[in-house]
Amino acid sequence: MVGQVLTGMGGVGKTQLAARHARDAWRSGRLDLLVWVTATSRQAVVDGLAEAAQTLLGADREDPERAARAFLAWLEPKPAPQAPRWLVVLDDVTDPADLTGLWPPDSPTGRTVVTTRSRDAALTGRGRRQVTVGVFTEEESEGYLTTALAAHDREPLRELMALGGALGWLPLAMSQATAYVVDAGITCATYRARLADRAQRLADLRPTALPDDQTTGVAAAWTLSLDRADHHAPVGLARPMLQLASMLDPNGIPEAVLTGAPALNWLAQEAPSQDTVSSDDAVRTLRVLHRLSLLDHSPRTPHRAVRVHRLVQRAVRDTLTEAEQDALARVAADGLVEAWPEVERDTELAQSLRANTAAVIGVAEKALYEPASHVVLHRYGRSLGMAGQVSDAIAYYANVVRVSHTLLGPAHRHTLFNRAVLANWYGRAGDAAGTVAALTDVLNDMEHLLGPGHPYTHLVRPLLALWQRAAGDGTAAAALGEWLESPHLKVSPDDPLTFAVRSDLAHQEGGTGDPSSAVATYVALLADATRVLGPDHDQTLAIRGHLAEWQGRAGAPSGAVAAYEALYEDYARVLGPDHPHTFLLRARLANWLGVDSSAAAAVTALRSVLDDMAKVLDPEHRDLLLVRERLAHWQAKSATDRTR
Template identity: 50%
Template sequence: MVITAVGGSLAAQNVFGGVHHHRYEQAASHRPADWPYQVGVIPSHANCFQDRAEVARLAQALTKGGTAVVGSANQVPSGGVLVGMGGVGKTQLAANYARSAWQAGGVDVLVWITADSRTATVTRLAQAAAEILGLDSGAPQRDAQAFLAWLEPKAGQPVCRWLIVLDDVADPADLNGLWPPLSQHGQVVVTTRRRDAALARSGRRMLEVGLFTKSEAVAYLAQVLALGGRHEPELELAALAENLGRLPLALAQAAAYLFDADIGCAAYRALLADRTRTLADTAPDALPDDQPHSVAAAWSLSIDRADALRPAGLARRLLHLAAFLDPNGIPQDVLISPPTLIHLTEQRDLALGSPAGQVTADEAVDALRVLHRLSLIDHTPDAPHQAVRVHQLIQRTIRDTLTAERHHLARTAADGVIAAWPEVERDTGLVPALRANTTVLTTHAESALYQSGVHEALKRTGNSLGEAGQVTAAIDYFDNMTAATAHHLGPDHPDALTTRGCLARWRGEAGDVAGAATAYAELLQDRMRVLGPDHPDTLTTRHNVAYWQGETGDAAGAATALARLLQDRIRVLGPDHPGTLTTRSVLAHWRGEAGDVAGAATAYAELLQDRMRVLGPDHPGTLTTRHNVARWRGEAGDADGAAEAFAELLQDRMRVLGPDHPDTLHTRHLLAYWRGEAGDADGAAEAFAELLQDRMRILGPDHPHTLLTRGNLARWRGRAGDAAGAVTAFSQLLEDRTRVLGTDHPDTLISRGDLARWRGETGDAVGAAEAFAELLQDRMRVLGPDHPDTLTTRISLARWKRKAEEERRGPNELGADDDG
């Protein structure tokens, strides 16, 4: 909420003439002996009123007179009028100030006005004119103006210290011509939920009244419960406060319910979490502190008013969609996406009974601004990734009113998330926000997202986690999703099988290549049974079985399996199908890994011609094939040619994908590598150092690709002559890889091998041999005795044992030189 102190007068226009002027002169003769005088009733003091920082700020704002507009918000922009949601204690703050001023003798005249309409405001001002000035013309507007004019300081007139409270202003326009005058002896406090520019006039000072802080919320609950002899653990109080979003109104009503139902915080939290209950079910029978509305009803009038403002009929529907998304931040693009606009158009046409034209993105933004003005949301377009924030209890209240529409709204919200999801995840701020919104949406309407199949937002979220480097989170996500898909759709539904494939993929990416291979083999049997041998999904699973077979170390077996698959894909899909081209690519890769380097280079060159013809030169698949052509050119011994090809590819990837795309970064990685292999170790180290800065910025310090770049930087610094620096860097990298990936991840094992090697290069051959001996045992256990990495470790162990033996014999003993 916001407290805004305002100066300036809109009242006391020259409406006095004839008899009204004469009666005003009589009223002006009132002397201090007639005071103090109070019109209207100050609301009763709230139980356990919290002496918040806003209390002192309000008093300070009014020290020299003026106007305070009391509202609510989470942040206070400089010079802005902030007015926010109901329930944060605006009225109680104003009442506390008014009561304190009255009891301390700080004011001579106090008028409390419930200003929820212009009529109510005029009526109460006219009542003040009648009670204080003796004016009762039968024309409330004239009498109200007479009272406001009387508040103006007049020469020779006794000083009157006055305080006017305009509580719960529903529309700033209701106060046109009714603002009390600016006076060093007068004060005005206005409470409102509105954030209209009309409230931000010159001279009005704004203060914020927000939600309770964590400590205030816990203190409030503890004090209220203690009055009834109840005590709860602080952790339970804190958890309940967070469940209720630290909204004062909700906390007060929850405390009353605890007494009425004779239950504890944990039981009340369970009621809140029960999706079969509405928020109204958790309200007490009798509201505390003379509150006029339950939490569930606190915003209904604001919603009605928002829906009536231009563009009419859109605000409520947008709020309905927002009720299913992340209260901490919804990207604006989700709420102005094509699926959202189609939904808004259909709903508006249905309400009007005839077509009214397509709702535009600008109209949707205008509706968001309306919701913001009435403090139903916080809309900050300058923070597009979290442009819309909604209090969780407003969301709960909205969802409780939705029944038949619930599934449709949830799927529309999910459609909006997917529409806003970029094909290339360059924006590292947007994508986490989209994942968070999908997670919240799933919590509130899981069944809707499995209706007639798995919604794309669910799969996209899990894969995005893995592609962002959060492979463990991706595994957990797809593990849960596999169970949910089987529950909602059955274990043999195609989407259930697809979800199992996603889980297998990320198990492999996390380092469990054997587990991935086994999971894909099991999935293949089920897809063969359910879909048949020639279904495209079955063929895709065969492809993945072969790929992970290669990752387990059986490159030749993978190549054989892919060669058989290629024949079936050509037969079923045709030679130019993307799946067929992908199988040709992976077949070439494993042939090269199996030792046929020249064959791999030739196969990729032929594939490039076909991808250029089918997909065009700028298609990501074509660029990937150029990448592989360059790589195997280098593997065939032409390091200079590989470096030159990667330099050319980098320019095209920069142009097509942008500088921060993962494929662009990977191309920079291999360009640096092949420059080093071509003899420029210093240049390779410098390029990896530059790449590391960008990967840190884009992916973060713990992403596997960032860690990979650190490993290459250390390696090329070592090859450039800094063996000791390489040892230090690999030691630090090993700690981080163990923490992030685990002790048995292949990358962690690679770091152990690199560290052992460079320990040897610094002269510690004995230490290197010991480290390789320990690594061999773990690689045997994790990868098996025939895996290429296990065999490489055997060779390294033998080398460094020989080096250690030479060191032991000393320089005067005969022995063969080893330039290895």
């Protein structure tokens, strides 16, 4: 019969599954012999088999190795009339090497079941099949929680499932949590609140008496595995690696975050036995942790290569002081910034980096503001907005302003800067007047608190003028020109803000009746932006869009169509075909198709854009409303053309 190796992280119920199988097989009369061995060491295996040999064969326990071999020999296949039906369970195997020479034989009438946290290839072989045991499904969790809390005050199913989700559907955790809820007379929501409390230790959230004959709490379920992992080569790196991973997203961490320079420096600092730590060492450490089921490492999905159960993360963090967690949060943030590309061509990577940043913020937000705002806070917010999630970016920056106001104080330069960034996103959401009002307040405070010559003051002044002009203030262009020509310019001519000001002045130039001059200015500006920022930078792409627009306004609609078509290919490559900016670019292309070809062509193109937008955007998304307005315009024009 085929032997089975049940493998999985601590707490998924491997032992319970093996026990259930053994009990059912024995009670049904399908077995003549059942042997259960707690196999946490080689000596424990030898002693367990020797005890079976003494009971069954009368072997001498004074020589356990010989007795164990005698028992294994007795299990060898025999002719049918004498063949016993047996089951040997080797529970909680710690090291596959402990079973060398001690595996029960293959037999048509016998079976071996092994439970282990190890995923070493040595555990599989001829006649053995590895079975991965995972956490409960949501359906299984619903059944378990409903039954376990049936005698407790009945709570809505959504509360039970919220509890299961907070526990990551881990069977051991749900068993102990439900017992704790009943014993303490609290609600599931109260338990979840205690679980989320950073000051509350996971070890304290267990019942006085463990249920179901359990012998260990959730917090201790992984201790032996981690101790063992730390002794594997590279020695001493497993624990600090798992500590770092415990600060990040349980649903997937980019491998680059855990193998980049910040992570390597941290590992070397925490493992003095290692003179230096390389990225190969970091990957080997991840493989050790994977083999011992402390995390899942999937190199083929590099953007979410490492997954760690949320309760493993919580148990690891519980062993750290608040100061240690804060230090780890900054290391994780440094790693995220290093892995974050300036141009987000890969939307899946960007989503993963945002999710991991959110996880660090959730665990140790305060650490990212002291002694000053960490740059990852702005990479996260900018990424949200550039992904088209402008409302989320505004809500996020509103919180950043609140936290920096509390932790850094209202006069701190980063608090003032965060206010300016939040105001800028108001404008991105369509509220130019609101942005002007907010930036005016920020600029006044900066001039008073930081001084008129401070770099932040110097940055906000042209930003305010840009939004004043967007809000219809024609006098703002003069302020932009003065800023750009200032001999005391604190910003490099190659800074993205400088390109934004030059672009706005070129737009103003065309708007005063000289579109050909605007085209020439944009051609020169595009050359500079491509040289300095690169062809795929969002500023460079935006300048190409402005150039295409002014080519059309200068009397070359065919040129505008060709330019927009080429630009669309790059937008789709860099940002993705479903990015809001890509959709708006297609809408502008459709507009010039209407000018160059026919209203019917614009209608067809805009309908296609709307169909695609409706698949990925909220029905009330601002961009959807804008494109609908353009479609209505061209539909009306198409109807007029047909009546002529």
